[in-house]
Amino acid sequence: MSSLLARFAENSFWIARYVERAENLARIIDITETFARDEHGESDWTPVLRLHHDEESFNARYRKVDAANIARFYIIDEQNPNSIRYSIRAARENARSIRHLISLETWTQLNVFYNRIARLTRRNLKLSDLSRVCGQIKEGCQLHYGIATGTLYRDQIWSFYRLGTFIELCDQTTRLVDIKYHSLLPRAPDVGTAIDVAQWNALLRSASAYHGYRRVYPQEMTPATVAGFILLDPRFARSIPHCVREIRQSVMGLLGNDELKHLSFAPKALDELGELAGWDIDKVIAFGLHEYLDRVQLKLIELGEAIADTFFLASYSTS
Amino acid sequence: MAAPTSELFSDYNSGGYYCEMFGAPAGRPPAHTEKIRKRLGRLKCATLKRRASATDRELFNLGITFTVYSDKNAIDRVLPFDVIPRIISAADWKTIESGCIQRVTAINKFIEDVYHEQKILKDGIVPAELVTGNPNYRREMHGIALPFGTYVTVAGIDLVRDTDGRFKVLEDNARTPSGVSYVVENRHLMQRAFPDLTEKIGIRQVSNYGMKLREALAELAPAGAKKPRIVLLSPGVFNSAYFEHVFLAREMGVPLVEGRDLVVEGGYVQMKTTGGLQQVDVIYRRIDDNFLDPAQFNPGSMLGVKGLFEVYAAGKVALANAIGTGVADDKALYAYMPRIIRYYLSEDAILDNVETHLCREPEGLAYTLAKMDELVVKPVGESGGYGVVVGPRATKAEIAEARARIEANPANYISQTMVGLSVSPTLVGNRIEPRHVDLRPYIITGRKSWVLPGGLTRVALRKGSLVVNSSQGGGTKDTWVLE
Numbered sequence: 193m194s195s196l197l198a199r200f201a202e203n204s205f206w207i208a209r210y211v212e213r214a215e216n217l218a219r220i221i222d223i224t225e226t227f228a229r230d231e232h233g234e235s236d237w238t239p240v241l242r243l244h245h246d247e248e249s250f251n252a253r254y255r256k257v258d259a260a261n262i263a264r265f266y267i268i269d270e271q272n273p274n275s276i277r278y279s280i281r282a283a284r285e286n287a288r289s290i291r292h293l294i295s296l297e298t299w300t301q302l303n304v305f306y307n308r309i310a311r312l313t314r315r316n317l318k319l320s321d322l323s324r325v326c327g328q329i330k331e332g333c334q335l336h337y338g339i340a341t342g343t344l345y346r347d348q349i350w351s352f353y354r355l356g357t358f359i360e361l362c363d364q365t366t367r368l369v370d371i372k373y374h375s376l377l378p379r380a381p382d383v384g385t386a387i388d389v390a391q392w393n394a395l396l397r398s399a400s401a402y403h404g405y406r407r408v409y410p411q412e413m414t415p416a417t418v419a420g421f422i423l424l425d426p427r428f429a430r431s432i433p434h435c436v437r438e439i440r441q442s443v444m445g446l447l448g449n450d451e452l453k454h455l456s457f458a459p460k461a462l463d464e465l466g467e468l469a470g471w472d473i474d475k476v477i478a479f480g481l482h483e484y485l486d487r488v489q490l491k492l493i494e495l496g497e498a499i500a501d502t503f504f505l506a507s508y509s510t511s
Numbered sequence: 512m513a514a515p516t517s518e519l520f521s522d523y524n525s526g527g528y529y530c531e532m533f534g535a536p537a538g539r540p541p542a543h544t545e546k547i548r549k550r551l552g553r554l555k556c557a558t559l560k561r562r563a564s565a566t567d568r569e570l571f572n573l574g575i576t577f578t579v580y581s582d583k584n585a586i587d588r589v590l591p592f593d594v595i596p597r598i599i600s601a602a603d604w605k606t607i608e609s610g611c612i613q614r615v616t617a618i619n620k621f622i623e624d625v626y627h628e629q630k631i632l633k634d635g636i637v638p639a640e641l642v643t644g645n646p647n648y649r650r651e652m653h654g655i656a657l658p659f660g661t662y663v664t665v666a667g668i669d670l671v672r673d674t675d676g677r678f679k680v681l682e683d684n685a686r687t688p689s690g691v692s693y694v695v696e697n698r699h700l701m702q703r704a705f706p707d708l709t710e711k712i713g714i715r716q717v718s719n720y721g722m723k724l725r726e727a728l729a730e731l732a733p734a735g736a737k738k739p740r741i742v743l744l745s746p747g748v749f750n751s752a753y754f755e756h757v758f759l760a761r762e763m764g765v766p767l768v769e770g771r772d773l774v775v776e777g778g779y780v781q782m783k784t785t786g787g788l789q790q791v792d793v794i795y796r797r798i799d800d801n802f803l804d805p806a807q808f809n810p811g812s813m814l815g816v817k818g819l820f821e822v823y824a825a826g827k828v829a830l831a832n833a834i835g836t837g838v839a840d841d842k843a844l845y846a847y848m849p850r851i852i853r854y855y856l857s858e859d860a861i862l863d864n865v866e867t868h869l870c871r872e873p874e875g876l877a878y879t880l881a882k883m884d885e886l887v888v889k890p891v892g893e894s895g896g897y898g899v900v901v902g903p904r905a906t907k908a909e910i911a912e913a914r915a916r917i918e919a920n921p922a923n924y925i926s927q928t929m930v931g932l933s934v935s936p937t938l939v940g941n942r943i944e945p946r947h948v949d950l951r952p953y954i955i956t957g958r959k960s961w962v963l964p965g966g967l968t969r970v971a972l973r974k975g976s977l978v979v980n981s982s983q984g985g986g987t988k989d990t991w992v993l994e
Binding site: 195196197198199200201285288289290291292293296299300303304307348449451452454455503504505 | 767768
């Protein structure tokens with residue numbers, strides 16, 4: 193085993209984060225199309241903007257909050273640092289820096305994938321095509337993980353890649369559920385209605401959680417069981433406990449390297465995440481779903497900072 | 512022109528130039544290309560085209576590209592690749608190989624002398640001001656001893672083939688010659704796209720270049736470094752040759768670092784790893800002398816490592832190529848190369864120079880100005896084919912302009928006899944046409960010199976053009992050295 197440049201560790205970490213981010217955005221856009229319709233068939237895309245704190249930058253360049261503009265803004269807008277195109281380009285540029293350390297297939301797929309996304313225009317984003325385009329993007333991201341998982345050499349590069357994957361995935365799961373959090377508020381007008389059930393159903397599907405959910409809850413579908421499943425079921429691959437377990441394993445794997453044995457890395461944020469991952473959904477609702485999701489996101493940020501301080505020599509490279 | 516072997520070449524006419532496939536204009540096609548001519552001849556032009564566009568796509572998908580930066584966009588361009596290989600016989604290669612080794616040996620002895628006793632200057636073989644007045648001359652290098660006297664670890668020597676079929680040296684590249692990644696990748700590409708063509712021809716392999724370079728770099732490590740840590744220092748992803756840096760780092764299994772990843776501490780160069788600082792013993796650098804160390808050279812450099820030179824001078828890190836090798840790849844110094852070879856090796860040059868006139872000398876200037884319309888005029892300090900005026904192809908106005916530039920600053924120019932660059936059959940549109948080519952073999956020197964059996968064949972894709980540089984519409988071909 194050999195040492196790894198701090199910058200390369202950072203590159204590997206961010207390839208995973210950016211691809212994961214793009215995939216989740218594709219999932220969100222895909223369900224918002226369903227979500228956005230209330231019983232009158234009117235669309236409301238503002239929650240997606242709120243979720244990413246993008247109201248201001250969106251309004252600065254687009255007039256109307258509608259499906260066409262949202263799709264443009266989040267899929268192909270190069271100037272939006274939260275867009276899929278931006279994320280995949282960032283993933284590719286990070287991969288470019290460690291191209292000599294990753295498999296040729298990993299690089300080639302990302303390169304081809306980016307070139308394909310870069311060719312998308314407004315004409316490809318018609319409402320009738322949106323779901324298909326989102327599906328293709330999701331598939332491109334999944335293909336990336338498959339290739340990376342199948343071919344990356346299991347050294348530090350891999351550990352940082354996994355750390356990036358699960359920190360981002362955990363963060364994105366909280367965001368996905370956050371979109372629907374208002375349904376868990378008491379006296380929300382839609383709770384329990386047909387449209388509400390359809391939306392929770394869509395949420396499950398968008399997180400690829402439906403088949404797992406049905407095995408655990410063959411009959412029920414309430415906001416609490418759905419949110420509880422997605423956030424807290426340790427067997428569900430996108431849940432908080434599952435992500436935290438993977439993060440812990442990656443940290444252990446890292447510290448098992450001879451070159452890193454002398455480091456002490458036991459961030460408080462990771463312990464706190466572990467504690468939050470152990471909550472049940474009743475406790476979460478009593479605490480406030482939105483507040484809970486916020487806290488998880490905050491701890492993930494702190495964990496990211498701790499990783500940067502220790503391994504990416506953040507203080508060192510800025511000096 | 513010999514009778515064409517098949518339909519593919521039925522219209523082909525090398526136009527009075529020496530042809531790499533069909534040989535001398537008046538002679539019979541050479542025996543060593545026969546097998547390949549026959550196999551190629553069985554292909555239809557449409558097949559060739561289809562496979563060629565597949566290789567283009569593959570290059571793009573693999574990201575074997577160089578990047579052109581415009582105002583705000585980064586555009587990845589594929590260096591055009593022509594699928595008809597350039598073939599070199601075993602006998603020709605023997606000459607090239609020994610000629611290149613001889614030249615690099617002399618260049619290394621020359622640089623060592625220049626930075627130590629300067630005997631060659633004192634003996635009046637090379638004018639002193641040509642060396643000490645050269646912007647690439649590094650006074651700081653005086654008295655610094657290098658292992659095996661190896662200054663130029665990687666050299667690229669540009670060769671052309673004249674109408675008589677003889678190889679001549681056009682230029683020596685002793686700083687950071689690029690292009691070797693294309694030699695290896697072009698071969699991989701050909702093997703995938705034309706397995707039927709490459710099979711059982713007896714082509715010498717080029718895939719061990721990375722191993723050989725790593726070996727040489729390890730030999731140059733400071734004494735005491737048992738398992739030397741080698742890195743490749745690149746200006747970063749924005750450099751147009753970044754793909755090549757990636758390629759070489761991967762082939763050698765070394766980290767591809769940038770200046771910001773390195774730091775001088777405790778008298779050594781160290782790299783910033785996830786586990787802290789770690790000593791570096793050998794740096795294969797792909798950045799110019801000027802940018803290596805802001806403390807010693809260009810203070811504005813963001814690409815280098817502050818304090819690197821001091822560590823280097825103390826012998827605690829090796830650099831390849833060494834600092835200051837630019838004195839040897841100057842176009843004016845080139846004219847003295849046959850004399851330099853004789854001076855250090857007591858041998859005649861195996862590979863001829865192209866006849867060169869120095870405008871810094873009165874006779875050379877007079878000759879050049881008198882024959883502007885027959886000569887090729889080159890500025891001494893430029894590379895990439897910039898500022899070259901090809902007399903017989905230039906307009907009256909262009910010649911007048913060049914004349915004015917030479918008269919204003921004669922020392923900055925040389926002129927050379929026009930070489931009838933050899934041609935190679937090349938796929939152009941729906942036809943096979945002759946296009947001019949050159950050849951850049953790569954020579955690696957650690958303890959000893961080794962020549963990669965192959966080289967970069969650059970092809971001037973524009974009809975009639977003699978300028979093969981990629982910045983001027985050049986492409987590449989796979990180069991087959993036969994066993």
